[in-house]
Amino acid sequence: MADAGRIVTGVWAGIAVMVVGCFALKYAGLSVPPSVLQHPLTVRAVELIPAGLLGALIAVQVLADGASVQVDARLLALGVAAVLLTLRVPFLPMVVVSAAVAALVRQL
Amino acid sequence: MTSDRSIVVDSLGVGLATGACGVSFGAISTASGLSVLQTCLISLLVFTGASQFAFVGIVASGGNPLTGALTATLLGSRNLFYGVSLAPRLDLDPLARLASAHVVIDESTAMAVTRDTRRQARLGFYWTGISIFVLWNLTTFVGALAGDAIGDPRTYGLDAAVGAAFLGLLWPRLATWKGRIVALVGAAVALGLVPVTSAGLPIVLGGGVAVLLGMLWRTRAAS
Numbered sequence A: 001m002a003d004a005g006r007i008v009t010g011v012w013a014g015i016a017v018m019v020v021g022c023f024a025l026k027y028a029g030l031s032v033p034p035s036v037l038q039h040p041l042t043v044r045a046v047e048l049i050p051a052g053l054l055g056a057l058i059a060v061q062v063l064a065d066g067a068s069v070q071v072d073a074r075l076l077a078l079g080v081a082a083v084l085l086t087l088r089v090p091f092l093p094m095v096v097v098s099a100a101v102a103a104l105v106r107q108l
Numbered sequence B: 001m002t003s004d005r006s007i008v009v010d011s012l013g014v015g016l017a018t019g020a021c022g023v024s025f026g027a028i029s030t031a032s033g034l035s036v037l038q039t040c041l042i043s044l045l046v047f048t049g050a051s052q053f054a055f056v057g058i059v060a061s062g063g064n065p066l067t068g069a070l071t072a073t074l075l076g077s078r079n080l081f082y083g084v085s086l087a088p089r090l091d092l093d094p095l096a097r098l099a100s101a102h103v104v105i106d107e108s109t110a111m112a113v114t115r116d117t118r119r120q121a122r123l124g125f126y127w128t129g130i131s132i133f134v135l136w137n138l139t140t141f142v143g144a145l146a147g148d149a150i151g152d153p154r155t156y157g158l159d160a161a162v163g164a165a166f167l168g169l170l171w172p173r174l175a176t177w178k179g180r181i182v183a184l185v186g187a188a189v190a191l192g193l194v195p196v197t198s199a200g201l202p203i204v205l206g207g208g209v210a211v212l213l214g215m216l217w218r219t220r221a222a223s
Helices: A001-031 A040-063 A073-086 A091-107 B006-018 B021-033 B036-045 B048-060 B065-075 B078-090 B094-103 B105-113 B118-150 B158-177 B177-193 B201-222
Strands: none
Touching: A001 B006, A001 B036, A001 B078, A001 B094, A001 B177, A040 A073, A040 B078, A040 B105, A040 B158, A040 B177, A073 A091, A073 B158, A091 B006, A091 B158, B006 B105, B006 B118, B006 B158, B021 B036, B021 B048, B021 B118, B036 B048, B036 B105, B036 B118, B048 B065, B078 B105, B078 B118, B078 B201, B094 B118, B105 B118, B105 B158, B158 B177, B177 B201
16 A cells, blocks of 8 residues: 555656656746857757658658557548649648548448 | 637537547546546646657556656646747736746647737637636546447547648648648658657657647748
8 A cells, every 4th residue: 555655656756757848848948048048059940840840740640550660541642632732722621631541441 | 810709619529529539538548547636637737748648658667656647747748838939929918928828738829829819819719728628527537437348439530630730730731842841841850750759759759749840941042
């Protein structure tokens, strides 16, 4: 029982540390002084961050399953999304159709 | 020029697709042995998906909760970089920063940093962040209560929808060769790191390497 009690306390302590840590990072990022932000290096980096991060986000979102790389219906859905974007289909219908394609393929 | 209305509609679309995935967090968290109260507090107070999953994953596999917390915080470090790119676009005073920091996440950042004006950056940021926050917490509660019985969001293709949404946001940046190469390098490095690093790190490292490469390229072209 003492062990169970310690584990439960440990989880609460872990949650507390995680809450403080995650919020501190979010707040610190927004609070970087303008002088740092206006540095030419920062300006160039900030310009490139969306493309780099979105590329990485897409790859992980679409091809990762835990710690392994996996090709499944998500990649087909991304391909459909790319075709729809080329055809200039608006954002929301594009997202809905590509989700529907993934759902449909998984039903087969 | 994108209209305000379409930014709100797009933001709600991303909010719906992402927020609904809280169901899987709620179900996995309670299945990992956390209580419904702990599960809901994590979604309310941590509110950064990859970090939340990392924490319950480590606790479920018998890891020390403090190790889980440190890993989760490390995963949350990308929000620090998001903040740096958001700050000049949102242009918030200190009190607004304190109130807004909590909704700095992948999706709210992605929907803000691609905008041309401060007004539209704020529209994308708040509509995306707040709609995800509300829905993510509601669906966490539902998932925690119902557990696996509620079904897998993958059945509805919601996981694929998030990828499609990110591609839609990236699309305008693929107009130049530099944008294409930076995005491809980010994707390739992240994917290569997936098997060898913990969840969330491939995004930071892949994005970081791509940005560094892009900066070096610019330097060489200029000299």
